[in-house]
Amino acid sequence: MPVKILYFAWVREKTGTAEEIVDLPEGVATVAELVGWLKTRGPQYAAAFARAEVIRAAIDRTHVAADASLANAREIAFFPPVTGG
């Protein structure tokens, strides 16, 4: 099933992509598994997610943890800890 993936701030800079549509492969059911798969897609992705523990995720515009399920997700976003205000 195709999902939209968004990248923000230095995650976007490192992947070189602001947004893309991907087909989730078999066996990718959680945010952490998606990160693991993205890292295999090329050196830019490997670099962007090298410190995966600092990267935050949202599913359909809600903050989620790394073990969150991707079931029914339409939009998944990856970004650094926020720095507004």
Add this chain to the structure above:
Amino acid sequence: MAVRVQRNSFDTDAEVKALTAGRTDIGAIVTFTGLMRAANAGKAVTAMSLEHYPGMTEGELQSLEEEARRRWSLAASLIVHRVGDFSPGDPIVLVVTAAPHRQAAFAAAEFLMDYLKTRAPFWKRESGPEGDRWVEARDSDAAASERWGAWRRGGKDP
């Protein structure tokens, strides 16, 4: 109760007037304005750009207001956050809280800012004599939001 994300600056007096027009139940208004400083983490900053996650940002800010209203008796509230390019001294964020009494207005304004800093998807990139860098999140901001207790919407703390 409103939130706005915009590139333009804001006029605090005009926002307060609009928020309180025709109201006679408000006894206290607290406004907080966050400004850009010319130094951060010991380094000079000459310019800054601020990006966000359109859609999620507005949703998170609305959630903050809803949570503030669950915790305090507020008559009105407003959050305005700017994005785009900034120079030192420029206003970045405005929070207005209005309540029958001052305690709720003070506390809610502080709560909104503390949680905005840890939940709302904004990112700052600073420029200075030493080059450009993404601003790093501060442990002190996380601690400031944690002192308000668990986030009650069932959502995860980022």
